Amino acid sequence: MSWRSHPHAPKSGERLCRVEAIPNGNGLEVLRGEGGGALRILLTHSDGGVRAYVNECPHFSLPLNSTPGEFLLTNDGHIMCAYHCALFRLHDGFCVEGPAKDRSLQAIPVTVVDGEVRVAANG
Template identity: 40%
Template sequence: MSAFLCKLDDIPNRGSISLTSGPEGRHRDFLAVRRTDKVFVYVNVCPHTGAPLDFTPGQFMSLDKGHIQCANHGAMFRINDGYCVSGPCAGASLEEVKTEIRDGAVYLKDWSE
Protein backbone atom coordinates (compact mmCIF):
# COMPACT_ATOMS: atom_id res chain seq x y z
CA MET A 1 0.00 0.00 0.00
CA SER A 2 1.22 3.50 -0.72
CA ALA A 3 0.02 6.99 0.13
CA PHE A 4 0.29 10.19 -1.86
CA LEU A 5 2.88 12.58 -0.41
CA CYS A 6 3.23 15.42 -2.94
CA LYS A 7 3.78 16.23 -6.58
CA LEU A 8 7.40 15.96 -7.69
CA ASP A 9 7.30 19.58 -8.82
CA ASP A 10 6.27 20.69 -5.33
CA ILE A 11 9.92 20.10 -4.36
CA PRO A 12 12.42 22.54 -5.91
CA ASN A 13 15.32 20.80 -7.63
CA ARG A 14 18.33 20.72 -5.23
CA GLY A 15 16.00 22.08 -2.59
CA SER A 16 13.74 20.78 0.15
CA ILE A 17 10.26 21.07 1.64
CA SER A 18 8.52 19.97 4.81
CA LEU A 19 5.37 17.89 4.63
CA THR A 20 2.79 16.36 6.92
CA SER A 21 1.08 13.19 5.81
CA GLY A 22 -0.51 10.04 7.07
CA PRO A 23 -3.82 8.68 8.20
CA GLU A 24 -6.17 10.92 10.20
CA GLY A 25 -4.95 11.19 13.78
CA ARG A 26 -1.55 9.66 12.96
CA HIS A 27 0.08 12.36 10.89
CA ARG A 28 3.85 12.53 10.78
CA ASP A 29 6.15 15.33 9.70
CA PHE A 30 8.57 14.65 6.87
CA LEU A 31 11.30 16.43 4.98
CA ALA A 32 11.84 15.82 1.28
CA VAL A 33 14.92 16.66 -0.78
CA ARG A 34 14.92 16.52 -4.57
CA ARG A 35 17.80 15.80 -6.90
CA THR A 36 16.35 16.11 -10.43
CA ASP A 37 14.25 12.94 -10.72
CA LYS A 38 15.17 11.47 -7.32
CA VAL A 39 13.51 12.26 -4.00
CA PHE A 40 14.83 11.48 -0.52
CA VAL A 41 12.31 11.56 2.32
CA TYR A 42 12.99 11.37 6.06
CA VAL A 43 10.97 11.81 9.22
CA ASN A 44 11.52 15.39 10.37
CA VAL A 45 13.02 14.42 13.72
CA CYS A 46 16.66 15.08 14.55
CA PRO A 47 18.37 12.13 16.25
CA HIS A 48 20.15 14.58 18.58
CA THR A 49 17.17 15.87 20.58
CA GLY A 50 14.08 14.68 18.74
CA ALA A 51 13.25 18.20 17.58
CA PRO A 52 12.28 19.11 14.00
CA LEU A 53 15.34 19.98 11.91
CA ASP A 54 14.00 23.23 10.45
CA PHE A 55 13.47 26.63 12.08
CA THR A 56 12.18 28.06 8.82
CA PRO A 57 9.64 25.55 7.47
CA GLY A 58 11.07 23.58 4.55
CA GLN A 59 14.63 24.91 4.84
CA PHE A 60 16.78 21.83 5.39
CA MET A 61 19.74 22.36 3.07
CA SER A 62 23.28 23.35 4.00
CA LEU A 63 24.57 26.52 2.35
CA ASP A 64 26.25 24.56 -0.46
CA LYS A 65 23.15 22.33 -0.77
CA GLY A 66 25.40 19.31 -0.36
CA HIS A 67 23.86 18.08 2.92
CA ILE A 68 20.72 18.19 5.00
CA GLN A 69 21.52 20.44 7.96
CA CYS A 70 19.74 20.61 11.30
CA ALA A 71 19.00 24.24 12.20
CA ASN A 72 19.22 23.54 15.93
CA HIS A 73 22.89 22.63 16.42
CA GLY A 74 24.21 22.25 12.89
CA ALA A 75 24.34 18.47 12.44
CA MET A 76 25.01 17.55 8.80
CA PHE A 77 23.37 14.53 7.16
CA ARG A 78 24.07 12.87 3.83
CA ILE A 79 21.20 13.40 1.43
CA ASN A 80 21.18 9.88 -0.01
CA ASP A 81 20.95 7.92 3.25
CA GLY A 82 20.42 10.39 6.11
CA TYR A 83 23.66 9.44 7.85
CA CYS A 84 25.02 12.15 10.15
CA VAL A 85 28.58 13.00 9.12
CA SER A 86 29.22 15.82 11.62
CA GLY A 87 27.65 17.48 14.63
CA PRO A 88 26.42 16.33 18.03
CA CYS A 89 24.76 13.18 16.66
CA ALA A 90 27.56 12.09 14.28
CA GLY A 91 27.12 8.43 13.39
CA ALA A 92 23.34 8.47 13.89
CA SER A 93 20.85 8.60 11.03
CA LEU A 94 17.59 10.23 10.12
CA GLU A 95 14.65 7.83 9.83
CA GLU A 96 14.35 7.08 6.12
CA VAL A 97 10.96 6.80 4.44
CA LYS A 98 10.75 4.68 1.30
CA THR A 99 9.05 6.37 -1.61
CA GLU A 100 8.20 5.77 -5.23
CA ILE A 101 7.54 8.24 -8.02
CA ARG A 102 4.63 7.59 -10.38
CA ASP A 103 3.17 9.94 -12.95
CA GLY A 104 4.97 12.95 -11.51
CA ALA A 105 3.85 12.30 -7.94
CA VAL A 106 5.70 11.03 -4.85
CA TYR A 107 4.12 8.23 -2.83
CA LEU A 108 5.09 6.77 0.53
CA LYS A 109 5.75 3.06 0.01
CA ASP A 110 4.49 0.39 2.37
CA TRP A 111 2.40 2.97 4.19
CA SER A 112 -0.06 1.27 6.50
CA GLU A 113 -3.38 3.05 6.88
Protein backbone atom coordinates (compact mmCIF):
# COMPACT_ATOMS: atom_id res chain seq x y z
CA MET A 1 0.00 0.00 0.00
CA SER A 2 1.26 3.46 -0.84
CA TRP A 3 1.76 5.73 2.16
CA ARG A 4 -0.67 8.23 0.55
CA SER A 5 -3.54 5.76 0.87
CA HIS A 6 -2.82 4.98 4.53
CA PRO A 7 -5.71 6.18 6.74
CA HIS A 8 -3.26 8.21 8.88
CA ALA A 9 -1.20 9.67 6.01
CA PRO A 10 -0.16 13.28 6.60
CA LYS A 11 -1.46 15.86 4.15
CA SER A 12 0.70 18.17 2.02
CA GLY A 13 2.11 20.98 4.14
CA GLU A 14 1.52 19.13 7.40
CA ARG A 15 4.23 19.52 10.05
CA LEU A 16 6.05 16.33 11.09
CA CYS A 17 8.64 17.75 13.52
CA ARG A 18 11.30 20.41 13.98
CA VAL A 19 14.65 19.71 12.29
CA GLU A 20 16.51 19.83 15.61
CA ALA A 21 14.31 17.00 16.93
CA ILE A 22 16.05 14.58 14.54
CA PRO A 23 19.07 13.19 16.42
CA ASN A 24 22.41 13.65 14.70
CA GLY A 25 23.66 10.26 13.52
CA ASN A 26 20.33 8.57 14.20
CA GLY A 27 16.76 8.70 13.00
CA LEU A 28 13.51 9.95 14.43
CA GLU A 29 10.32 7.95 14.23
CA VAL A 30 7.07 9.89 13.99
CA LEU A 31 3.89 7.89 14.54
CA ARG A 32 0.68 8.93 12.81
CA GLY A 33 -2.26 7.19 14.46
CA GLU A 34 -2.16 4.66 17.28
CA GLY A 35 -1.47 0.99 17.82
CA GLY A 36 -0.83 -1.51 15.05
CA GLY A 37 -2.59 0.65 12.47
CA ALA A 38 -0.26 3.63 12.92
CA LEU A 39 1.79 4.97 10.03
CA ARG A 40 5.43 4.86 11.13
CA ILE A 41 7.59 7.56 9.52
CA LEU A 42 11.40 7.56 9.68
CA LEU A 43 13.11 10.96 9.46
CA THR A 44 16.87 11.42 9.00
CA HIS A 45 18.99 14.55 8.76
CA SER A 46 22.45 14.76 7.21
CA ASP A 47 24.52 17.00 4.98
CA GLY A 48 22.24 15.93 2.15
CA GLY A 49 19.22 17.37 3.94
CA VAL A 50 16.18 15.88 5.62
CA ARG A 51 14.72 12.65 4.26
CA ALA A 52 11.52 10.83 5.23
CA TYR A 53 10.53 7.23 4.57
CA VAL A 54 7.81 4.88 5.69
CA ASN A 55 9.51 2.94 8.49
CA GLU A 56 8.91 -0.46 6.92
CA CYS A 57 11.43 -2.80 5.32
CA PRO A 58 10.11 -4.04 1.95
CA HIS A 59 11.52 -7.51 2.66
CA PHE A 60 9.17 -8.54 5.46
CA SER A 61 7.11 -5.40 6.24
CA LEU A 62 8.76 -4.97 9.64
CA PRO A 63 9.99 -1.62 10.98
CA LEU A 64 13.68 -0.90 10.40
CA ASN A 65 14.26 -0.44 14.14
CA SER A 66 13.75 -3.08 16.83
CA THR A 67 14.04 -0.58 19.71
CA PRO A 68 11.94 2.60 19.72
CA GLY A 69 14.03 5.63 18.76
CA GLU A 70 17.12 3.62 17.82
CA PHE A 71 18.11 3.07 14.21
CA LEU A 72 21.25 1.44 12.81
CA LEU A 73 22.85 4.17 10.68
CA THR A 74 26.30 3.69 9.18
CA ASN A 75 29.02 6.30 8.73
CA ASP A 76 28.80 5.92 4.96
CA GLY A 77 25.15 6.99 4.59
CA HIS A 78 23.15 3.79 5.00
CA ILE A 79 20.48 2.51 7.35
CA MET A 80 20.29 -1.17 8.25
CA CYS A 81 17.14 -3.14 9.00
CA ALA A 82 17.52 -4.41 12.56
CA TYR A 83 15.82 -7.71 11.76
CA HIS A 84 17.42 -9.07 8.57
CA CYS A 85 20.32 -6.66 7.93
CA ALA A 86 19.06 -5.19 4.65
CA LEU A 87 21.15 -2.09 3.91
CA PHE A 88 19.45 1.00 2.43
CA ARG A 89 21.01 4.21 1.10
CA LEU A 90 19.75 7.18 3.09
CA HIS A 91 19.70 9.59 0.15
CA ASP A 92 17.19 7.57 -1.90
CA GLY A 93 16.06 4.57 0.22
CA PHE A 94 17.41 2.00 -2.28
CA CYS A 95 18.52 -1.35 -0.83
CA VAL A 96 22.07 -2.23 -1.87
CA GLU A 97 22.57 -5.37 0.21
CA GLY A 98 20.55 -8.03 2.00
CA PRO A 99 17.20 -9.76 1.46
CA ALA A 100 15.48 -6.60 0.12
CA LYS A 101 18.22 -5.93 -2.46
CA ASP A 102 17.11 -3.81 -5.43
CA ARG A 103 13.91 -2.69 -3.65
CA SER A 104 13.37 0.67 -1.99
CA LEU A 105 11.86 2.21 1.09
CA GLN A 106 8.75 4.29 0.39
CA ALA A 107 9.89 7.90 0.31
CA ILE A 108 7.71 10.66 1.72
CA PRO A 109 8.68 13.98 0.11
CA VAL A 110 9.43 16.62 2.73
CA THR A 111 10.59 20.21 2.83
CA VAL A 112 11.98 22.37 5.63
CA VAL A 113 10.18 25.66 6.28
CA ASP A 114 11.38 27.89 9.13
CA GLY A 115 13.06 24.91 10.82
CA GLU A 116 9.98 22.70 10.57
CA VAL A 117 9.90 19.48 8.55
CA ARG A 118 6.70 19.42 6.51
CA VAL A 119 5.24 17.07 3.91
CA ALA A 120 6.10 18.61 0.55
CA ALA A 121 3.36 20.00 -1.67
CA ASN A 122 4.07 17.26 -4.22
CA GLY A 123 3.54 14.71 -1.46
